Amino acid sequence: MTAEADSSARRRSVGRLLLRAAALAAAFLALVAFSVVLAKVTLTPSPASEDIVTSNLKPGRSLRQYAEDYTFLAACKQAGGNLLLGAPFGVLLPILVPRRLRMIRMTVLTVLVIAVVELAQGALVAGRAFDIDDVILNTAGALLGYALIGRRLSHRYHVLSDEPVAADTEKPARRAPARTGPALGSRAKPGTEAKTGTKAKRAARPTAWIKAKRGGRPRTEPTARRSASAPVARGRALLDRWRSRREGPGGGAPGARRRGA
Structure with a gap:
């Protein structure tokens, strides 16, 4: 044509x-x-x-x-x-x-x-x-x-x-076809994609696939995940240590062990 x-x-x-x-x-x-x-x-x-x-x-x-x-x-x-x-x-x-x-x-x-x-x-x-x-x-x-x-x-x-x-x-300029990521079932050859292309493909992945890959939790960027989850992990670790010290080595409450003794 x-x-x-x-x-x-x-x-x-x-x-x-x-x-x-x-x-x-x-x-x-x-x-x-x-x-x-x-x-x-x-x-x-x-x-x-x-x-x-x-x-x-x-x-x-x-x-x-x-x-x-x-x-x-x-x-x-x-x-x-x-x-x-x-x-x-x-x-x-x-x-x-x-x-x-x-x-x-x-x-x-x-x-x-x-x-x-x-x-x-x-x-x-x-x-x-x-x-x-x-x-x-x-x-x-x-x-x-x-x-x-x-x-x-x-x-x-x-x-x-x-x-x-x-x-x-007045002829319209021909636009280059937009590059999109490969299909979900296709595999890309190693070394053929640049880093910027990889990041763009990660951002363009569907939300359902991300949830399935992460076990129900949405996948985010590595920098954002580290910045958001690091303080929560530290707080949980401190809370677990405080509970273990309070409960003692036997797993029960300290007062209950004294009454039983």
């Missing part, structure tokens, strides 16, 4: 390891594919808007422009596109980063990546400019994706990766 349990535990551990590796590889490949799409969308030159687009370092300026100058559908398309562009960060990054403080790590990484992309847009790509509102919208989209999907997905992944460790630590 133990061998079968160990083999089944190994199979479960290997299955969890393979599933964890597959999930990690899928998240990494999805992040690479998203990075390609992000680069294609954000780093594609736009010569037609080269004279119109300007850099924005003031938070909220572009959002106000969407509300005032754009139509409702155009504003939703511009703001919603930036939110959707940051959502994959909130879904995939929590799986790749450690479990501790994963939301903070995901947010910091998203801000860094989007800031680098925006800086590359403003410095290298024609018709593109750095916009702080795009960084804010992309980060908000990452937080939204984390709250809707990424949190649960990363929680399941990390629980799956932590299960083998928890199972190994």
Whole structure:
């Protein structure tokens, strides 16, 4: 039974390891594919808007422009596109980063990546400019994706990766079988038991066997027997001597011998 349990535990551990590796590889490949799409969308030159687009370092300026100058559908398309562009960060990054403080790590990484992309847009790509509102919208989209999907997905992944460790630590330690004395009818070979073992076996003997061995009197430890019976034996010896002296050599009372004489 133990061998079968160990083999089944190994199979479960290997299955969890393979599933964890597959999930990690899928998240990494999805992040690479998203990075390609992000680069294609954000780093594609736009010569037609080269004279119109300007850099924005003031938070909220572009959002106000969407509300005032754009139509409702155009504003939703511009703001919603930036939110959707940051959502994959909130879904995939929590799986790749450690479990501790994963939301903070995901947010910091998203801000860094989007800031680098925006800086590359403003410095290298024609018709593109750095916009702080795009960084804010992309980060908000990452937080939204984390709250809707990424949190649960990363929680399941990390629980799956932590299960083998928890199972190994929760295994109860094997206890050594307690040594008990031999049966009443068995004989132990001389020289095979230590003194401590002999004392323990004497203390573990049943009371009925002790009474039968001692003729009805319970058996105690040698030190306790000597300390308890020595004064009683001395008192009995003194009482017997006193009676023998008083009764005389004939065994009768001294007064009775004088009257008979």
